[in-house]
Amino acid sequence: MAARSRSRQGGRSCFRAVVHGHVQGVNFRYYTCVKARTLDLVGYVRNLSRGRVEVVAQGQERSLQRLLSWLHAGPPWAHVSHVDVCWRSPEGEYQHFGVRY
Template sequence: MSRTPASNPPDPHPGRLRTVHVVVSGTVQGVGFRWACIQVAEDLGLVGRVRNRSDGDVEVTAQGAPDDVSRLIAWLHRGPRWSQVMDVAVTDLRPGSVRARSFDVDY
């Protein structure tokens, strides 16, 4: 009997991946944004990273199935309860360019 892994491994076919770089502006630091983002991304089976920027924004790099990346982007427009998102700037990157195996905080 084979076991299904808890999270989806990266798709070995880059044509089926979407990779994005996102900058989220507003009240997004000190409100649990990074930790909530990790939970949402992991639930969607995405890989990548999230980090606070020195200018007060949060930066996200995410990769996975296109529909799941779109779901994360939709969530980034809302953020967690205490955040106040003012702007979300999304840049598509070359599919498959993220080599991470999980979704983590980058300090």
């Protein structure tokens, strides 16, 4: 996991993660949305070039840690080789967690 220098606002944190491996074409975005929503997180997930997936999530740090742990495994049929994580200040621009295209 990347070094953690986290800014918190009201107990909330945010991270941007890029997931590498066989993570496209295996419903990774769908399952990430389901997991993030059950954890009451906001943000988005989207496919990137070269078969990667980007996840930006914001919410309570404990929930973010749970999502991050889940991202390292991913859904069935996915094979995650590694996850790059960058913690940052909460942006406040997200109302829900969704898929971006």
